[in-house]
Amino acid sequence: MANVEVAVRGRISVRRGHFTRDRLTFGYSLLAPAVIYMALMVGVPFFFSLYLSLSNATVGNQVARFVGFQNFGAVFQDPTVRQALRNTVVFTVIAGICKGVLGGMLGFLLTQDVPGRRLIRSLVVLPWTLPVVITALAWKWAFDPQFSTINWAARHLHLMSGWPNWLGEPGLAMAAIIAVNVWRGFPFGAIVLMAGLSAVPVELFDAAKVDGANFLQRWRSVIVPMIAPILFVGLLFDTVFTLSDLSIVYLMTMGGPMNSTEILPTRAFEIGIQAGALGRGAAISLILFPLLLPVVYFLLRTLRRRETL
């Protein structure tokens, strides 16, 4: 018996050894285009950005000189950049919490089996599926100082008596920007939660039910541990996008009033492209890197463990 097994195994491993070489060449040549494309269009620019941030490159000037950490020094001296850094953190954290809570609630409601669920679902995900430029512009007009629809509706519903200039007052402008980001992002949270819930095997639910677990117990011991990793991935994804999103602020307030909604992406654009100081602009956007690094690290660790997207 044992001999037979050894013999069979031996033959298989010989065959595997034979397969391995052209399997490897085959596999790597299938992967190569994707890896090369990403290396050339993401890897190279990333290192080029590091180089630019250490040089005095400008749009007009073809020859850049190495200046060490001068750009970073200058950038941190700039009070607008410091404010942009603060705003970026506040914006990302508050918006992230709101999206998590609202998206979680919505996702849970959408998994309930009620008639018309599919239609409701496709209506509710509209904010996320419409192009961001379009919705940012629509909201800019909703917050218009003269014709604000929000003020109109709130006044007619007797919720408010004044006529606030949403995008013209520092505190209100920040609140408006966060509201738009949350409005856009909460369906994504719901979608991620639905994906998580649909990955829980039905048998597990039934088993828990048969065992006499009540709703809360089922929720705590079956659902949460199964979906928490997926939700976590969703949150991390969203953080990456929120940290780096320029379009809502750019289209709605341009960072104003008085830099109160200035975030690092808009500042990097103003300095790097509009003012043409490539080196300094690159330095500003690289400030985001240490913020992104832990997020990306956790995301990749979860991906590696679970092979989740």
Added chain:
Amino acid sequence: MSGVGTLPHPPASLSRVRHAEGRQVRKRILVYLGLLPFVIVAMFPVIWMAVTAFKQDADLVNPRTSPFWFGVAPTLHHFAYLFQNTQYGYWVSNTVVIAVCVSLITLAVGIPAGYALARVGLPGAENMGIAIFLGYLIPSILLFIPLSRIIGMLHLIDTKWALVLVYPTFTIPFCTWLLSGFFKTVPREIEEAAQVDGCGRLAAMVRTIIPVSWAGILTTVIFAFTLTMQDFLYALVFVSVGDQKPVPLGVATDLIRGDVYFWGSLMAGALLVGVPVAILYSLFLDQFISGITSAAVK
């Protein structure tokens, strides 16, 4: 379960059924009530965009009429303006050309890569998959300044081809993972049967790809299309010539003159492309969710 030993009286069981039905109805009402605010909040700007697109200018700025309905008869003026007085036609065709090219590049690169990650079982494949995916996590905001130099060196500044070259950096990682999730759901026997039949590796791969081709390819195209529509930064930085812009950039830059916003035309132009995208997206939402979870479960 406590009533196993005793036979329930018929009326009691009937009332139990009624009771269960009542609970069902109550639960549904609660779910609808919970969903209602979400639906209102999600739909409100969209409805209002649609109304704006068909409103006459005088009606738009009349504080006495409701912003959600028409004070005077609706008009197609804003749509006509788009096609007659702006380069909207170019923007639409640019958007289509960009989306088609980006989809083709993504499929050409993503199908083999997705297959290799799902099926070939390479040592270190996981790390390479993660490396590809890392590209998706390095956001455009870190790359737009160096890329503007690179695009300049390639003489692609102010052409739509700059965007065709750059957009695959976010569609390739996303679609490769999505496709590899799809490929994992194909039974291995199909591939093994192909190899027993004496087909080469390539033919075996094709046989694995075919069953998922429609779902996979369509989903990839939809996402390539919608992801390119979501970009603003790259288009803003690389393209400033009117007839080379994609729709989102054109609408956001050319329909605003100084402080004057052409709201009616803005919303008309936005809806004309936004609504088809949103409909396609929601049709493919199930594919999207199963793509995420099939990669997660297997």
